[in-house]
Amino acid sequence: MNPLPVTVIGGYLGAGKTTLINQLLKAPQGQRLFVIVNDFGAINIDQSLLAARDEDTIALTNGCVCCTMGADLFMALGDVLDRNPRPDHLIVEASGIADPTKIANAAITEPDMRHAGILTVVDAMSYDGLRRDPLIGAQFAQQIACADLVAISKAKGGVPKIDLSDLTRAPVLTQGAPEHILHLVADIRHEEGPLNAALRHPDYVSWSSQDRLTLPEDALRTAFAARPRGLFRVKGKLPYDDQTSWIVQCVGTQVEINATAGVHTANIVGIGLAGMVTLTEIEAWWNDCLARG
Structure with missing residues (x-):
């Protein structure tokens, strides 16, 4: 084979x-x-x-x-x-x-x-x-x-x-x-043997939440746009009402909020640069969002 x-x-x-x-x-x-x-x-x-x-x-x-x-x-x-x-x-x-x-x-x-x-x-x-x-x-x-x-x-x-x-x-x-x-x-020909490893990457902070944040689209967009600067990537799903959930995709300054039919379990994950943000800062921002939603 x-x-x-x-x-x-x-x-x-x-x-x-x-x-x-x-x-x-x-x-x-x-x-x-x-x-x-x-x-x-x-x-x-x-x-x-x-x-x-x-x-x-x-x-x-x-x-x-x-x-x-x-x-x-x-x-x-x-x-x-x-x-x-x-x-x-x-x-x-x-x-x-x-x-x-x-x-x-x-x-x-x-x-x-x-x-x-x-x-x-x-x-x-x-x-x-x-x-x-x-x-x-x-x-x-x-x-x-x-x-x-x-x-x-x-x-x-x-x-x-x-x-x-x-x-x-x-x-x-x-x-x-x-x-x-x-x-x-x-179709590209490759040399035999192991490939060269890349440089060691910077340290990252991993964050996740299953808390339900029920904000309307504009307010949700504003909340994620105001996340800590070092929280580079955020993605996941957030239920909004009995018929709709939000799909959230954030990278850098870009924030995308799209509606999807059905109610989903809240799942949000984020990745930040350890030199620019701490887990405590991320959680403080998220708790502030939850207080508004």
Whole structure:
């Protein structure tokens, strides 16, 4: 039996990795895709937000997989190989603060798997700010430098074109349907042996809450826009009334609030830079929000 191709999808927080995976699952091009989803935080919120969920999606619970390469990932890889029929392609979604090369190296050490490339998603709207950030700029750049293929997201009208030539010689996709993207990255030839590990990433603060915050959309948007500056990423679901819940997505200065039908359990997770915010500050902000809602 041929080795199972493994592609790692990386990119910084909020880049659009989950959106890309949803698109791939909706247009698998005749392939049986198996997706391992993992996220930083106490709640595997990315799995609950995936539009295409089925029996072939595994959510890990060990947090930042690349930082604490524990048994969960290797057990998941073994479970994939034991499946009958075996999938045609394995996709591993790295968390936003992960080093994708460590996940790729886990696949390289498995003789029944084949490294089929690292695909890094880059948010065009946040690129300049992340690249210049003194705390996370080096880590952000390394996620791009290790890529075999780069996909630019959120390149809307008015967003300046970004130049990655000083970071990578990998092909850069700026538009078009993603259904052939796995073939593109898998066709790239790779050297044998382990990949170079990335720089050690900065320290992060992980926060989560299942408290119910029932604010109308405008008030909720204002509340999340006023979160502590160091709380870089927030995402999750909040029930509003008997018929509606809010899907919250925040990264940097961007705040997205979208309504979804049905009542859901409140699940919110956040990631902050330890040098810019403390868990006490995050909880104080959240308690203030709860007092208003």
